Amino acid sequence: MTIQINFDQTWNEELLKRTNDDGPWANWELFQLALEVEQHSIIPEFEGLQAPKHLSDLTPLPHQLEVAKKVIEDMNGKAILADEVGLGKTIEAGLILKEYMIRGLVKKVLILVPASLVTQWAIELNSKFFIPAVSQKKSYVWEQCDIVVSSIDTAKREPHRSIINNLDYDLVIIDEAHKLKNNKTKNYEFVQNLKKKFCLLLTATPIQNRVSEIFNLVSLLKPGHLGSESAFYEKYKKDSRSVNDDEHLKELVNKVMIRNRRSDTGIEWTKRVVEAVTIDFTEEERELYDTIESLKGYEAEDNGAGARSPFSMITLQREACSSREAVYYTLQNMMKKTENPTQEFQDRIQMLGSKIMAITKNSKAEKALELIKKADDKVIIFTEYRATQLYLQWYLKQNGITSVPFRGGFKRGKKDWMRDLFQNHAQVLIATEAGGEGINLQFCNHIINFDLPWNPMRLEQRIGRIHRLGQKKDVMIYNFAIRDTVEDHILKLLYEKIHLFEKVIGDLDDILTKLDFGNMDEYMDDIFTNSNSEGEMRIKMDNLTSMIEFAQNLKDGDRYEAAGNSSIS
């Protein structure tokens, strides 16, 4: 067979020139030294990993090395890395990148990650892998630097977009790739148009969720691997839930996807210690909560033609469990948004306002303060509400405790700064929900869930911030709930019924994907809003619980099958 042979000619010309000019000539020692070095850096085999030899400060875990090897040797450098949260996907991607660079197969690299992780990626690649990655700040960086880290939102905007589209990348790495599951989005189109030789998609969320999602993601990586769009949907129903239902499809997907589970890695994880903290309202707080309760049912009326109010009473109730400030803020918004409010409506707001004013202290905040003092260590407080976040910052300061806020909306630099402040100067970090994703805080091992999200996955993400590789201590999780409120119900569901907190990360995603709720939030919302009585609510919650239990059993069944025990089915 004929193979293209490229012979470097530049050396020849230069040698002739130097013979003519009679020099300059190299010194013999250096000449020998250079050859010696070159012989050392020659890699005589196609197989095997060179990268570990180059990494003095990093000892990759066995599963990480295995992933790197598999991606390069069996998957031709195109893969979805879907390890569970906290197993070190960044390390795996870094290993693969390093290996390709050492072998000279990759030079130009684009790394797209969530804005909050840009700096962290660049730092890790530089410090752990000695890869000169640069976080994108100016538009000339795209062309001048070989390895650029950026957020996808920046990259897809002009003038960056056109520059990037004209570049040929050897490797593209995309973190949190599950956000690209919809092929109608701008982000998807942008990534699809990148010129790339090798490609790594990183995601912690299992994408077996819907076949359409997996189809879109795989098509980004390796178009045609799952067939053409029409042929694919002819074969698999678009909404069909689980890829696992079809052996053939599962096999195909596994050719481009690697998913390690915590339990497979054989690493000993630190424990999770979960404590449910039930707190009693003060009389005034209870009064506010009950008043809101009694107003249920007026909502539709206030909004005229039966349009659903964006601020349902259930929202107000949840807020009342958090802080009076949260309720106040929402009420204000309600007033502003309602055109021509009726007198009745205004009266009700007024009444709630006076209840708010009557409240003098926040029972949860007091408990939190007590715990923080007792822990005498770094603590993260998660709350769903901005107003609560602000209040807590003020309250802690009154009591001589330093804290920093953290929100999803912060710019990248501010996020890094806040994280840094927390690590080095402040005792407490107060984060809102959106801040939960994309920040690693394993130097801290206490979490207070000041209020509980209704979607258990979100709780998992919160905990995942600190319970990950690198966490050396047992992780303490305090879940706050006010007795005899919606919160109490939620906590009971999460804590007692589905034993959420005792599970390891990952089990939960599997369970939830088995259920086809769509949106867990909405489901919960529905239970609390549309139940006419306490009894109805309880029954619905019980139903939900048994569904989750059912899914869990299904999953356990899977595991037995995988272990070759077919007697279960």
Add this chain to the structure above:
Amino acid sequence: MKQQEIHQFLKQFFQANDCELIEANEGYMIVQLTIDLDKELMNRPFYWHYVEKTGGIPNPAKLTLITDPNKAPSDLKGELIHFGAPRLHQLFSCAKRLSGYIRLYENIPGQVNKHTPLRPWLSMNVKISYQCDRKRDIFRSIGLQLINGQLVDNFHQNINKLSLSAKIPDYAFTLSPLIMPKSGMIRIENTIRQTLLQEDHQWAEEAKERWSKDLKLLEHFYEDAEDDRMESLETEKLALKEQYEPKINVSIINGGLFYLASDAV
């Protein structure tokens, strides 16, 4: 490369470049760079520009390099040098850059009445890289005698043990080449190509198979796509070519002219 070898390399490298080793003990060394090497390594063109324009006293940097933190003094501040360290790779490429071309004479002085004839050899040390979506390299050192056309493999290994000097020794003279260096290079190139053609290239067959497999999938994927998507089909096809196309790259590490006594090789 082991830490010991790295230590050895550093020492040789700086000595070969006329740098003074202020301290050189087990596990670490402190090196006074020369002006030239400072310019090569320290990446401070503005400083040098400034010094030269103002006629200031140049102050080339000192480097403290640690190869074994356990043996170096614990309070010593310096760069830890290991196989992956950027500094080491900078020195590697610097060594390569500074030593691309050489001309040496075998150091066998003759006598007044019996001058030593030295025969010209052209030597090329090459790295041959087999590349598809993976890559491996081999090293070859070839010498060609420019009078009788004799080809020698492992040439570098052969001359490594000789005493060589940059100046022509006393009472020695060089024979004129019958083969010009330019055609000598072509001969060496052809020799390399010849061996490559005779090799078994199963790796390339396999790469082509992987390539055509992916290509088929790709075409199938775009089968029922509209015309405006054809551009991205082409882009993706090109990307596959980049990824899989087997090719062999031959690059020359260094080489040059050697004048050797008749029984040298």
